[in-house]
Amino acid sequence: MAEAVHKLGAPETPLYREPPHNIEAEQALLGAILVNNDAFYRVSDFLKPGHFFEPLHRKIFEVAGELIRMGKTANPVTMKTFLPAEEKVGDMTVAHYLARLAAEAVTVINASDYGRAIYDLATRRALITVGEDMVNIAFDAPVDMSPADQIEDAERRLFELAETGRYDGGFESFTDAVKTAIDMANAAYMRDGHLSGISTGFRDIDGRLGGLQPSDLIILAGRPAMGKTSLATNIAFNVAAAYTPAQQADGSFKAANGGVVGFFSLEMSSEQLATRIISEQTEISSSKIRRGEITETEFEKLVACSQMMEKTPLYIDQTGGISIAQLAARARRLKRQRGLDVIVIDYVQLMQGTSARAAQNRVQEITEITTGLKALAKELQVPIIALSQLSRQVENRDDKRPQLADLRESGSIEQDADVVLFVYRDEYYMQNKEPEEGTPEYEEWRMKFERVKGKAELIVAKQRHGPTGTVELAFEGQFTRFSDLAEEDRLPERFE
DSSP states (O other): OHHHHHTTTTTTTTSSOOOOOOOOHHHHHHHHHHTTTTTHHTTTTTOOOOGGGGGHHHHHHHHHHHHHHHHHHOSHHHHHGTTTTSSSTTTEHHHHHHHHHTOOOOOOHHHHHHEEEEEEEEHHHHHHHHHHHHHHHHHHOOTTHHHHHHHHHHHHHHHHHHHSSSOOOOOOHHHHHHHHHHHHHHHHHHGGGGGBBBBSSSSHHHHHHSSTTOEEEEEEOOOOOHHHHHHHHHHHHHHHTTOEEOOOTSOEEEEEEEOOOEEEEEESOOHHHHHHHHHHHHHHOOHHHHHTTOOHHHHHHEEEEHHHHHHOOEEEETTTOOBHHHHHHHHHHHHHHTTOEEEEEEGGGOOOOHHHHHHHHHHHHHHHHHHHHHHHHHHEEEEEEEEEEEGGGGSSSSSSEEEEEEEGOOOOHHHHHHHEEEEEEEHHHHHTOOOOSSSSSHHHHHHHHHOOOOOEEEEHHHHHHHHEEEEEEEGGGTTTEEEOOOGGGGOOOOOO
């Protein structure tokens, strides 16, 4: 028995395990960069100074990168003025160490392999940190962190690590921010329609918003029967149908146009949503599709449309009453597995908060949801279109156009949103006021109704980075389809 105990606590098991690292790979890569600066560009798109294990190597890589980006040469001579050259590294100075790195450098061909090895080891070290934190928190069982919260936190950290290869957050230099802004301007220049965001597929909406901007929370609100879901579905399908992937340097894919869409449908089933999209695409009314009142030609049209739609990257989650934490976890998972460029949520009032305090107060619950959605949009760097109901006070006014004050249940919706859009159709209210035919009022009503028939207004009530105002759209109720209005100057020439 004593022998067994002795074996269990075998002295050869080290008490302290060193984090995984490879100093030789770091030295080889830095040497290659010092000999041939082109080696830097083979690793600069994925490797950052923080990925190096040795602090001096981090400093060398950072200084070399700055010099090379400025168009200067980075070699042991030019770099020693930017480093503590007289400081000791073992038995040699930093200046000698730089010279040794360059002298023992391998060919530039292996640079990306060494870079990838350093990156992978840094990721493993970050995984160890996340894992240790998980274990420690689970052991401590803090009162303010339930197991569900811990799972969500771990999932968020792992997602961040998977997306960026680092877990630090913290400050970002203004230089990096400027670089990102310039990259965005370049992407807008290269993209169809010169939009900085993703095109909605509607000319006039894009003109007003500049497309759907990454990390924006876009609230799309309206009274029932105004066409909120139809417009959101139209935009979601347009974005997914326009998707064209472009391969990145690290082998991953990114949308060159359009995007992968995650649609959280809390109100309608995925089948109902698909019926709407098919109806809109084939111009066969959804009620006819449901009742089976379709001809053979129309059925062939449906089959052709469904085959085309099979390739469309539109993913639907039909969980009713989903919580903000579940939604975030599923969105992260979709982004990891399939990519994700736009999220649509139909609609906010059907979602649930997670904290106990929020559950007692509806206003606090909506506040938690909108704050969580804005945080998720920033984390995933995607636009989120969240649909919202409007309060009944709209119905009591003569002018039933919605205003920001009509957003139901919480001022936080207006506060957290980057863009607030209202869908309004005068036609809906006008048709309910139809007077008796043959009366003088009827003629006046008919003329007014003809003016608004088949038209919808999209009111941009708030926009953080652009003008507010109204965009006019065409609406075909039987196909639940919005489209751009034909402008007078774009119509074909008419001969009287």
